[in-house]
Amino acid sequence: MPDNQTTEFAELRQLLVGPEQRRLEALADRLDGMGITPAELADLLPEAIALRSRRDQQLGRALAPTVETALRESIRRNPREIATAIFPVLGPAIRKAIAETMASLVRSINSAVEHSLSPRGLKWRLESWRTGVSFPEIVIKHSLVYRVEQVFLIHAETGLLLCHVSASDLKLPDADLISGMLTAIQDFVRDSFRPAEGGTLRTFSVGDHTVHVEAGPAAVIAAVVRGEAPEGLLRRLQFALESIHLEFATALAEFSGDAAPFEPVRPVLADCLETVLAEPGTGSRKTWLTWALPLLLLVALGAGLAIRSSLRWRRAIAALDAEPGIVVIGGTRDWGRWQIHGLKDPVARDPEAVVRAAGVSVAFLGRWEPYLSLDSAVVVARARKAIGAPADLAMLLRRDTLVLLGTVPLNWLRSIRLADRVVGVGSVNVGELALTLPPDLDSLRRSVATTLVRFDPGSADLTGGASATVAGLAASVRSLVAGVTGAGAWVRIELVGRTDPSGSDLTNQDLAQRRIDRVAARFREAGIAEAVLVPRPVATGRPLASDDPAERARINRSVAVQVTVASRSIDGGKP
Amino acid sequence: MLQKKICMVGVYGTGKTCLVQRYVHSIFSARYLSTVGVKIDRKEIALDGQSVMLLLWDLEGRDDHHDVNTSYLRGAHGLIYVVDGTRRETYDQIFEIRDIVTAALGPIPSAVAINKTDLTAEWKLTPADEAAVETHGLHRVRTSAKTGEGVEAMFQWLARSAVGGNGAAQ
Structure with missing residues (x-):
């Protein structure tokens, strides 16, 4: 039941x-199971993530491997998609990095340029050359306030290197050994001096390098500084060391030789690296001076050259202006290329020779229009050229009269007279010229001069011998006169009548005149012009000399013929 | 890269520095030994496909005036006791030194280099002496800085033990 x-x-x-x-x-069933359906989870998830993220980092850590895997998988499948997605982030970052690199490059170039041409820069270059250290390093050495060149993070217990950063231009392959030695030295100092609890070697200096050591319980930070490090740097080292102890407490405690976990420390250490150079502030004026001084010299040099060129130009132009037969109208002078134009008489000197003679050796381009100068020197030169006169024939111009001085052959006289056709010559004065006779006329003149027409005592009659002598003389004199006058010169035939000393002066004077008249008559008969004949009845006045008194009387009873040739009209003479 | 600090200790004149020099190319001069009491060298070795950097701290030898400076032993990953086979007292003192070191460091991988094996005529150690080293829990290597015998093998063994991190062959 x-x-x-x-x-x-x-x-x-x-x-x-x-x-x-x-x-x-x-x-x-639902309560016994997971309790949340996917639909419910979808509602709760965003809120749950937000809540958990606020509380701690656990979620991120848990998801990181999955996200990494997902990302890797995604990139493997379709790299373009990711590239496109991160481009807006990467682009500016890359630009920023490049800009910073460029800025640093420009700064270093500026610095190098600033120092390269100053006296100090030259001194540094010399030092660089002498010591074999590169110039940028010398610049840094001198203009450096301080520079943190290396930072070591050292495991305190083992002395092994955890992390090391150094300025990019330094090459130090032995950081791990240095790390060990730094630790050993720390130990050595501690053992040697037994300082109070916690005392360590804080700083030591070698040359211009100082090593600053900050020791913590598990790690030591050591910075190698060139120059004077400020207090701030030491604080920064302490701060870095503290934060490393905080963040890497476990890693430091468990360290057994593997430095890989300390890789994230690198940026912290890199932050401590810095270079501080002297401000160029006051240097800029000096820089200006260092530029200005050579510039000033350059300007002075340029001005000097310009002045010299200008002086040379003026001297050349003055010389040309002063030169007869040259008239300078204008000229240009660009960059040492001289061009001069003006007027030049054909007989004037070569302008370049004129300039050279003035002590200015310069080649220039001359443009000369021909003209006729009335300058006396040019006129004389022109006349000289026209005549074809020899150098020893002196010429000068008095007003417009060309005066010739010297001795010329008789037969030149006609062509010399043609000089009055030369431009600038109004007339030609040949009166001062002495003439030389051609050989035939000269021998005639000499034979005439040595021939005496002799008379009997007290007589003016031409006896047979005398008559023949007069006839020969007349022929000679006629030829001579014809030759000289034909050449355009003047001639004078003096008939010198003499007597012996016997008789009174009055009768002798008369006798001398009569003797001349007889000879003159015969000359006229022979066709000799009256005008060229000049009677000189000297009687006993200018006797011909002889040792023998009889001979002396005989030769003085005579008429002698004296021939004078001149280039101008002479008293009693005629062309 | 993995780094390991290895210290060389022993009586003065046993050939520690010569062993190091046989093994590495030094950048620091031996003067450091007499001034600071230690000289550090470096050797990179390959161990099962992995690179290991050994930093070899060559400590000033023990004599009547200087005991082993335990400060320099701090953090060591391996230890080499060097004995001069032609001087018996260097062998005897090894065990005293070992007591000092163990007190300071605790158990770490250690080897005994029975050095100067090339000088057989002057040899003062019996095979029993040499074997006794191992009964004390130390790895034994017969070495000669002159011929190079055993040097490579000794450092290799020590590097392996140090990397293994165990207290092998104490």
Whole structure:
């Protein structure tokens, strides 16, 4: 019966609350299971992530491997998609990095340029050349306030290197050894001096390098500084060391030689690297001076050259202006190229020779128009050229009269007279010229001069011998006169009448005159012009000399013929 | 790269520095030994395809005036005791030194280099002496800085033990 009752009760319950019971069972199932459907999870997930992220970093750490895998997978499948997505982030970052590199390059170039031409820069160059150290390093050495060149993070217990950063231009392959030695030295100092608790070697200097050591319980930070490091740097080292102890406490404690976990420290150490150079502030004026001085010299040099050129130009122009037969009208002078133009008489000197003679040796381009100068020197030169006169024939111009001085052959006289056709010559004065006779006329003149027409004592009659002598003389004199006058010169035939000393002066004077008249008459008969004949009845006045008194009397009873040739009219003479 | 600090200890004149120089190319001069009391060298070795950098701290030898400077031993991953096979006292002192070192460092991988094996005529150790080293729990290597015998093998063994991190062959 109880069994029966149980069954009935169950049936009854099934009939009464069956649907409710099934719903209760479904609810119980869900409560026993995970409790959350995907649909519910989708609603809750964003809020849950936000909540957890606020609380701690656990979620990030948990997701990191999955995200990395997902990212790797995505890049493997389609790299372009990721590249496109991160481009807006990468682009500016790359630009910024490049800009910083360029800025640093420009700074170093500026610095090098600033120092390269100053006296100090030259001194540094010399030092660089002498010591074999590169110039930029010398510049840094001298203009450096301080520079943190290397930073070591050292494991305190083992002395092993955890991390090391150095300025990019330094090459130090032995950082791990230096790390060990730094630790050994620390130990050595501590053992040697036994300082109070916690005392360590804080700084030591070698040359212009100082090593600053900050020691912590598990790690030591050491910075190699060139120059004077400020207090701020030491604080920064302390701060870095503290934060490393905080963040890497476990890694430091568990360190057994593997430095890989300390790789994230690198940026912290890199932050401590810095270079501070002297401000160029006051240097700029000096720089200006260093530029100005050579510039000033250059300007002075240029001005000097310009002045010299100008002086030379003026001297050349003055010389040309002063030169007869040259008239300078204008000229240009560009960059040492001289051009001069003006007028030049054909007989004037070569302008370049004129300039050279003035002590200015310069080649220039001359443009000369021909003209005729009335300058006396040019006129004389022109006349000289026209005549073809020899150098020893002196010429000068008095007003417009060309005066010739010297001795010329008789037959030149005609062509010399033609000089009055030369421009600038009004007339020609040949009166001062002495003439030389051609050989035939000269021998005639000499034979005439040595011939005496002799007379009997007290007589003016031409006896047979005398008559023949007069006839020969007349022929000679006629030829002589014809030759001289034909050449354009004047001639004078003096008939010198003499007597012996016997008789009175009066009768002798008369006798001398009569003797001349007889000879003159015969000359006229022979065709000799009256005008050229000049009677000189000297009687006993200018006797011819002889040792023998009889001979002396004989030769003085005579008429002598004297011939004078002149280039101008002479008293009694005629061309 | 994995780094391991290895210290060389022993009596003065046993050839520690010569062993190191046989093994590495030094950049520091031996003067450091007499001034600071230690000289550090470096040797990179390959161990099962992995690079290990050994930093070899060559400590000034023990004599009547200087005991082993335990400051320099701090953090060491391996230790080499060097004995001069031609000077018996260097062998005897090894065990004293070992007591000092163990007190300072606790158990770490250690080897004994029985050095100067090239000088057989002057040899002062019996095979029993040499074997006794191992009964004291130290790895024994016969070495000669002159011929190079055993040097490579010794450092290799020590590097392996140090990397293994165990207290092998104590």
